[in-house]
Amino acid sequence: MSDNIIPRPIAWIVTENNGLVNLAPFSYFMGVCGEPSIVMVSVAKKKRHDINEPKDTLVNIKQTKKATVCLVPVELTEKMDKTSEVLPYGVNEAEKFGIELEKIDADFPPIVKGCKRAFLTTLYGTFEKEEMVNVAFFLEIKKMYFEGEFEPVARVGKGYARLCEMDNCVGRNYVEHIKELNTHYEGEISFLIQNKKIVGVGFGFDLTLREIQSRLKQKGLPWERAKAFKNAAVFSDFVEIDETENLEIEVYKNGKLVQKGDVSLMIYKPDFLVKDIDKIFGLADGDIIMSGTPKGVGGVEKGDKFTVRILKNKKVLIEKEFTCI
Template structure:
């Protein structure tokens, strides 16, 4: 079978990409704007450069209102800062809940009982219990009228590391534990 993406609806293209580009790491992004906290997961996320150290996260719009950007989008655009946490296995259920579409300004951490910890005064807090986090600043975006999601390039200023780490990856509509890692020879 050969699918022509020019003849497939964007909703179906998303399902095909998300179900076949696997596993995808999950960025659990914390932003802060005028004292309001936002915590949200994104699986269109990856590292793209080590010089300068850059992450890319693709941020879409709220459903069903395609024209309204997500809170993370608004907050990064306005404050230029984000803390990108990597979700540990024991927090994936709470992380998944934070993907719920809520009105602007609703604090997901309070709503879903997620503890936050301020580790640097210049960046939003981390999700307590996350063993890895990147403290980042907006480096740039790539915006185009045709795109349903906007790639945000985030420059890493600091990295938080705490002990061993079992990351969660997105696989289609579910999550996976990475159980076996083979070393390079």
């Protein structure tokens, strides 16, 4: 089976029991639920078929009900592979293989230093049958750790493979827009945050330097120069709202309607975005969430004139004109 279900994400599962830290890589690992946020890891009952001892990870999760899941970045692949060695109970893999650990929360096992994505979890449930050689642990994510850009590694058969770079944004949130990305402007319904709630709505342009982005992607480099330049995000004024139902967006370019969408077309609705972004990054008063763009994005040239609108219940809340200079 492992040769055919590919690629498989791989993570270090870090457990801690009576002061002893165990560090083990698992590739039978995946997300299974968004609300509550749950991941599943499949752990063998025994260390090996010829060693009649339970897996340290299995014992520790059952006893402590906690685990830290550290997604493995490419640069730590070699060290991760070493920790797959079967060791006697009580031997610390981190010390044996020179892997630094970092305690970021007193209530959970440490993370592997250098990992840029980690989930601090508690045991939600198990699936275990006598005839099965593995136990499926369902772990509920209580806290998340994110730092910088991340290029993950995955298990492919008996080897490993690099996957694409990942960054964090609300992107490709409208179904039809997933098909079209060779463009420069994106009109987006944007939300103003206060007390971790949506209190206002406005229009936002998300601008991208596509030629620079393409070159960076080809070289496997980050996209900041293409996405985070001066005036890359342009906004209208915001108006107060108390709920987000029946919001619509319209973008006219040189008098022609080029973008039109509403919140019903969003894959991830505004309330979910607020909760998810706050859980991962935290939200402060005055923050703005750009919620993704509907189909119809396109290129920008000097002299182009845009008229944009935000509507609610078919009534215009915001109308503003922009000219490209």
